[in-house]
Amino acid sequence: MTYKIVSSQCTACSACEPECPNVAIYEKDGTFVINPKKCTECIGYFDDPQCVAVCPVDNTCVIDTSYPRYQAA
């Protein structure tokens, strides 16, 4: 799995962008998005997914279940 940003809720505050250890977050068309290929759910870096912890709008950075669970290499 990976995290994704619910774009209708994102205020584009950019707080998550610099927190991501994998540089998976970027701005696109006025909201922020997560590159599923880069997101590791913060596994290997932090106990909590950073985007979730810093986001001011609850339930905006959520698990994207359409992807398989991330496997640490």
Next chain:
Amino acid sequence: MLEEIQTEQLEEVMQQIAEHKGCGTSSEGGKASCGSSSAPEDMAPEVWEKVKNHPCYSEEAHHHYARMHVAVAPACNIQCNYCNRKYDCANESRPGVVSEKLTPEQASKKVLAVASTIPQMTVLGIAGPGDPLANPEKTFKTFELISKTAPDIKLCLSTNGLALPDHVDTIASFNVDHVTITVNMVDPEIGQHIYPWIFWNHKRVTGIEAARILTERQMQGLEMLTERGILCKVNSVMIPGINDKHLVEVNRAVKSRGAFLHNIMPLISAPEHGTVFGLNGQRGPTAQELKALQDECEGEMNMMRHCRQCRADAVGLLGEDRSAEFTTEKIMEMEVEYNAEGRKAYQEQVEKERQATVAAKQAEIADLEAEYSDVKILIAVATKGHGRVNEHFGHAQEFQVYELSTEGSKFVGHRRVDLYCQGGYGEEDALPTVIRAINDCVAVFVAKIGGCPKDELKAAGIDPVDKYAHEFIEQSAVKYFKEYLAKIKSGEIVHVNRGDADIRQGAYIAA
């Protein structure tokens, strides 16, 4: 392009702007009333030197200078119950997502364009929409760009303090003129009801622990700044039932760590803001509750009462929102040439005017000293600035309130009423709204007023006074007070204490 703006609009601009339409600015208030040259007892002389002509802190200077904010810092590292990040924050003059976000390059160009057109723009602040120090690269890049071209513009920033200790040295290296820290508590027990969480060391921390870390970092940052001689102001939001009593303690804590001013602002809270406090019905204080707390803290420290909580990125002065003239699109097309000469000439002119205002007031006060009375009254003044009674009652978007006693006149705050006579909206119930906002005042000074509102004001016990049109405010106020005392003596009127007044709710978002 700019040339055109200058020739066509300069005169108008001068008129509107010179008239003290500053944003979020504040006065030194307190014992040393504005323009007095002596330092307040509890302020170090070197601090007073920096402060007395400061556009944000001297009420005198405030009538003539303006500050602007640029929204370059969208990210935040804490959550407050009075803030909803989707909207412009009504409590901390922070623009929210509805305000235009700028890159440091856009922001600096905007600042230079505005400063060249509006010579009274002397202070540039970064306050959000998030926390400037949660966006350190953007904040400091903006400072760097501006200080290169316009070293005469004072820089300031406003922070929640969580990241402050990490950036004090950078702040010092940019010659930042002053830093504002929002301190709503020094007791984590109280803090947990204001801050649901903070983002700290890669974790979301909640409850008492979050408030404990926040207050420690705020106090540490404050101490580090004052050690380096950087002016430090503290803002507090007064939240009745949560921190209202506690703010006296906050006042002591910040003063002992060297903050030179403490600005207590009323909570602005309404359900439509979508904030936790707005939704759970937490009320803001009334005008008298706010004044009582400010008075109580005044003995401890100089209070600021000038803060208007207006929209932070409003260009220009005092509530007048000129942002539309300076949209990013228009700015990016402009050829900006920084007009240092013009700015200097204007500012010298302003100095002369200020001195005239002060002299007029001093002259009037001179023979008041002989009088003795414990009568204190409040008066409301409709003004466009320049320290004069020069606004039509129906055009006033806010009233300045002065307290008069045998000690003289003292500015004690603003009352927002927004446009009451603007055709089309709310004319029916507008006048009662105005009356409620200045209900604790004995009189209202105006440049002009219609017959109808005049009668209604009288019926409400407020004396509409237009005889001081275009005179100096404080000089007129003292004159009026002398007459008032004389009338009490002769039995013509009986002095009664007036009731309380409303603080207008709603974010200051001009269309």
